[in-house]
Amino acid sequence: MNSELGGLGRFAGPATLILSSLAQGPKHGYAITKDVEAFAGVRLQPGTLYGALSRLEHDGLIEALAGEGRRRPYDITPRGARALEAQLTAQRRVSEVGLRRLSTGLATS
Amino acid sequence: MKWVRATPRFLAQLAERRAWLFIAASMVFWTLLSPLALVWLALWLIDRYQALDKSPAAKRDRRVTRLLRWYPAAWRTRYGYEMAALLHDTIAEGGGGPQLSLNVAKEGLAARLTAPARRDALAGACLGLCSIPLFPQGLVPAIMKLTETPTRSWFLALYLPNPYQWPVIGAMLALGLAMLCAGLRLASGHVIPTRG
Numbered sequence: 001m002n003s004e005l006g007g008l009g010r011f012a013g014p015a016t017l018i019l020s021s022l023a024q025g026p027k028h029g030y031a032i033t034k035d036v037e038a039f040a041g042v043r044l045q046p047g048t049l050y051g052a053l054s055r056l057e058h059d060g061l062i063e064a065l066a067g068e069g070r071r072r073p074y075d076i077t078p079r080g081a082r083a084l085e086a087q088l089t090a091q092r093r094v095s096e097v098g099l100r101r102l103s104t105g106l107a108t109s
Numbered sequence: 110m111k112w113v114r115a116t117p118r119f120l121a122q123l124a125e126r127r128a129w130l131f132i133a134a135s136m137v138f139w140t141l142l143s144p145l146a147l148v149w150l151a152l153w154l155i156d157r158y159q160a161l162d163k164s165p166a167a168k169r170d171r172r173v174t175r176l177l178r179w180y181p182a183a184w185r186t187r188y189g190y191e192m193a194a195l196l197h198d199t200i201a202e203g204g205g206g207p208q209l210s211l212n213v214a215k216e217g218l219a220a221r222l223t224a225p226a227r228r229d230a231l232a233g234a235c236l237g238l239c240s241i242p243l244f245p246q247g248l249v250p251a252i253m254k255l256t257e258t259p260t261r262s263w264f265l266a267l268y269l270p271n272p273y274q275w276p277v278i279g280a281m282l283a284l285g286l287a288m289l290c291a292g293l294r295l296a297s298g299h300v301i302p303t304r305g
Contacts, residue, residue, distance in 0.1 A: 029195040045209060046195045047216030050188050054220075070194040 014044055014052040015061070016091075019076055019084040022062060028071035029053070056080065169200050176210065179217025181224045228295050235292030243285025251278050 021027060021035040033044050044052075053074060056062040061080030065073045076084070161167070173196045177189050196213075199205060221227060250264040254274060261267040266277040 029191060030198045033195070033199075043204075045212035046192060046199055047209075047212040047214075049195070050192050051216045051219065054184070054188060067191070070190055072191045 012087075014048050015056055016084065016087055017042060017044065018049070018052055018056065019061065019080055020088075022074060022076040023081065023084060026065055026073040026075040028073045030071065032074075169197060169205075172200065172205070173197060176213045176217075179214050179221075181221045181227075183224065184220050232292050232295035235288045235295065239285050239288035239292060241285070242281040243289065247278055247282035247285055250274075251282070254278070 017036045017040055018032055020039070021032045024035070027035060029046070029049055033046075033049060037043050053062065057064060057074070061077060061083055062074045063077050065075055067073075161171075173193050176196060177185055177193060180189065196209075199209060222231065245263075246265055250266045253260070253264065253267065266274045266281065269277055
């Protein structure tokens with residue numbers, strides 16, 4: 001696993017989802033939840049979302065923008081984009097290998 | 110002197126009187142004042158409940174305030190305002206079940222535990238105290254048991270019946286090692302991952 005996101009421990013999963021959502025453009029908490037639910041089918045609970053957001057901001061992978069009332073949008077930083085790319089590349093490699101082995105296994109059985 | 114001889118008797122009488130006073134005061138409290146205090150407390154709570162705004166929006170406000178209290182003050186100052194907005198939205202669209210409370214409580218406690226000052230204190234406590242279960246309550250009694258030394262000193266495991274001695278020594282060693290690992294991990298700035 002990529003060390004930048006791997007260092008987030010249990011927040012690595014939610015962090016990948018959040019960064020993938022922010023790769024499209026800045027969003028606030030509620031918009032991230034809705035977007036993640038739409039593209040991944042995962043409902044991020046508010047505690048999990050803000051736990052991951054605070055870690056990502058602390059690690060410089062996202063940045064907070066000027067607020068819109070009570071909602072504050074976040075944007076992905078260049079460092080966050082690089083970390084996400086590395087993470088998704090690693091995940092794609094794993095999924096490709098897994099799927100290939102699965103299809104080979106199914107064909108021989 | 111007469112008054113010197115009388116003093117112990119006077120003190121004894123005074124103690125006796127004070128004791129009776131104490132018993133009398135206790136009886137009055139438990140038989141009269143305590144029920145009265147309970148009734149007063151119940152009435153105060155009922156009055157407070159009746160004075161509460163019971164509209165859905167006010168209930169939601171109170172719940173959001175309660176939920177945010179799980180987080181440390183510094184965290185609330187930075188993220189509390191925007192998280193309150195998200196909690197309002199989540200509850201308003203029907204996502205305010207017990208799972209929400211459990212999630213916020215878990216993450217709030219994790220934030221408290223990993224707050225820098227708290228983390229340093231916890232790391233210090235773990236590293237400072239791990240030697241007690243590890244050495245005097247784990248390693249030393251294990252050596253004493255292996256060498257069949259008759260002295261039990263203050264080693265807890267050696268005071269227990271024979272079948273329980275090794276399990277307690279093992280548990281002490283495990284506790285000491287766990288504290289050492291947790292202390293080192295906290296001191297190095299890593300968060301201990303939990304399932305989630």
